[in-house]
Amino acid sequence: MVLPCTDVFARVDLRTVTCNIPPQEILTKDSVTTQVDGVVYYKIHSAVCAVANVTNVHLATNLLAQTTLRNVLGTQSLSQILSGREEIAHNIQSILDNATDRWGIKVARVEIKDVRIPMEMQRAMAAEAEATREARAKVIAAEGEMNASKALKQASTVLAETPAALQLRYLQTLTTLATEKNSTIVFPLPMNVLQGFYKNSQKKTIRD
Numbered sequence: 001m002v003l004p005c006t007d008v009f010a011r012v013d014l015r016t017v018t019c020n021i022p023p024q025e026i027l028t029k030d031s032v033t034t035q036v037d038g039v040v041y042y043k044i045h046s047a048v049c050a051v052a053n054v055t056n057v058h059l060a061t062n063l064l065a066q067t068t069l070r071n072v073l074g075t076q077s078l079s080q081i082l083s084g085r086e087e088i089a090h091n092i093q094s095i096l097d098n099a100t101d102r103w104g105i106k107v108a109r110v111e112i113k114d115v116r117i118p119m120e121m122q123r124a125m126a127a128e129a130e131a132t133r134e135a136r137a138k139v140i141a142a143e144g145e146m147n148a149s150k151a152l153k154q155a156s157t158v159l160a161e162t163p164a165a166l167q168l169r170y171l172q173t174l175t176t177l178a179t180e181k182n183s184t185i186v187f188p189l190p191m192n193v194l195q196g197f198y199k200n201s202q203k204k205t206i207r208d
Contacts, residue, residue, distance in 0.1 A: 012047040016108065019062050023116070024070050030077040035116040038089070040065045040096065041109040049104030057103050061096075065110075068095050078117065085112045 002009050019040040026034055042061060044050045050057045072092050073081055081088065093110040100107060 010051050012044055012050055014044055014047065016041055016043045017058065019058070019065060021062075021065050021069055023114075024066060024073075026070055026073045028073065028078050028081065029075060030079075032078045033118065034078065034081070035114075036069065036073055036081070036112060037114055038065075038069060038092075038110060038112045040107060041111075042096075042100070042105050042107045044104050045106045046104030049102065054103045057105065060103065061100055061105055064099060065092075065096060068092055068099075081115055085115075088112065 019042065021038040021040060023035040023037040026036055028034060040061070044057065054060050069092060072088060072095070076084070076088065089110045089112050093107050096110065097105075097107040
């Protein structure tokens, strides 16, 4: 029963409400201007507090979420915002939950949807990432060349200590060339054989 002169009827929805936080322009700790938006999930657990303690509980919660988002993100650097979204969202949730408890509000979850940074900052970050990738690729290539040179050094040591291994490698190379349908195969001669022919020719010239 509602008395027309003394009672006021108010309907309160106790289901979970989704509150979108519009993009907020924020100056981070390292003086970078960015825009951040989010979403807040909350519900009314006390209808009496929601009606008696605040004029418009949903508008008050929305405005408080906006100011809390700006205040919390203003104390963080850009790298902290990009890498610690979950921790920042949990911090905002705790602040909102404590502030809205007297309004009969229970904040269930806070999510940061998007972080928009200036285009110049995006280009600088992309250039830095590309330089890091190139430096890493050069380091990997240098390590690969070093390992290859060590392997060649070990192979040359083995071939120098074992002449038969050199002959086997020579025969293996000829086998590989023969399977590729080559019309011309060049047989290299060892330098010591050529030196022997050169010495014999010199001796013959002196005798003549």
